[in-house]
Amino acid sequence: MDQFGFDFGDPRIRLGDWTLSLQLFTFENVYGLDAARLRTSGDDERVETEALGLTWAGAQEKAEGTGGLTVERTEDGIAFTARGTHTKTLRRAKVVLYGLPDGTLTGFHFTDRPIGDGQAFAYPGAVPHAHRVHTPLLFLKTAEGDYFYFQSLESEMRPKTFAVYRDPRGNGTTVELIHEELATRMSGAIETPQWRVGRTADPERIARQHVEHVRKTFGFVEWQSNPLVPDWLKQVGFVAYIHGQHWSGHIFNSYDDMRVLLRRLADRLDGRHILAHLAGWEGRYYWKYGDYTPDARMGGADGFRRLCEEAHELGIHIQTMLGGNCANREAPGFWQWGESSYMRRADGGIEWGNAPDWDTSRxxxxxxxxxxxxxxxxxxxxxxxxxxxxxxxYGVDSIFLDTDGHWVNDPNYPVFDGFRRLRDTLKQRYPEVMLTGEHWSDGLLAVTPFTHDDTLHNLNFEHLIAPYVRTYPYNSWGDPGRNSSGVFEGGWSAFKPSGDKPHIIPGLVFVDGTLEAAPDAVDAAIAHARRYVANLAR
Incomplete structure (x- = not known):
């Protein structure tokens, strides 16, 4: 984790045992509060501080602007908001807490993680050198077994970063809580939502309160009563994850192969309980993103139509995989719909996302x-x-949005709003169609409560999230025949069966020959699906 090799000179604000400071960020530099122009008032329960000037270069230089903190006691810690103004556009406000104990870090999506040389966590999208978190809540578990928690009581989806590291001078653990304004409305003023920090012996209580807060904020509801979820999906007890064509053009299953596979599965489980998830159905996986039409080599439009029609005759529903925010610049018409739609970071630079080694050229x-x-x-x-x-x-029943969790703070159009509008329009036009996503976050639970994000298969506090979501085997999981991950770029992944939990719909990955190569694993998966379906009726 990168750091300054000097004391930045931030004046510190104290309330009881808590010590804080504030930094403000434009796109050009970082600024602290001017200690010579700092006014502080309050008592043992509340402190208000306001600086009528800023500094930069580690307090060697002065700048116009203001900054302030309002800090109040709570039953187990403190709550605070920060604010600032500047002659240039402010993008971020960082509150730093000092002198905390050592420990390990934990949150909704990961088990204990050591602080090590420093850890950073970003919400809602990943940033370089930071782990993605699904909701802005982090715990620091001490050696004594209690927890410090760090929570943003956000009212919308705006970026948060948590950074935790040991003070290089040996003064305990430092925690940075960073808020970024939506780039579409950045200005010369910034104000954070309320942060809450406290100490507790019961992290589940905090997590439960946080889930209730984000539930009200984003409006997600329990699966069984969710109007986004059609009735047919509530009867699904098995997801056949069928791989079509790899990026290289290698075909695992043509449309006719998929029809045969689905017929054989329907012989063993009522088709009403089967969802066929088709990855690489449109041709060369990812290379054809943006042109979501049937592939001639796999059977063409007629072959794909026959696949969908026969699946429906069997009672099986079809889910096709589309890139929610990714397309090939060579796709037909890209200049019309793509050139003006590039994702951009808050600083205006074009976002290029990940870079898989699709052709293994390294x-x-x-x-x-x-x-x-x-x-x-x-x-x-x-x-x-x-x-x-x-x-x-073709009568497709569910649209899967690949990489829907790839979020950036775009200065032109809010990413999350785009997905919400897509949800609303599809639901209005096609009430029985499901919108599914690759990832989950607190906000995405209100857009794509059906997801194959594999963090949901082994999640801290999962019983708090499980009522609102359903998941199934992830794209990178290996098939039981030869551990092939099919169209996924990893190539190989050890087979693992679906977890036996109510929010995990059983499923299996199918490449070419999986039924013949792994009959025992297929039998076990179908038996699991039958048990799952039986429980649906209870």
């Missing part, structure tokens, strides 16, 4: 792979149109 050069903002009119309308065509022409 070059990781994927400049053809454009990352697009679903909130941008061009890509939003194209994605909506492509999904609508699949539903209307």
């Amino acid at each position: 070059a990781h050069e994927t400049s053809w792979q454009a990352w697009l903002n679903p909130g941008a009119p061009g890509w939003h309308q194209h994605l909506l149109g492509q999904a609508s065509d699949l539903i209307e022409i």
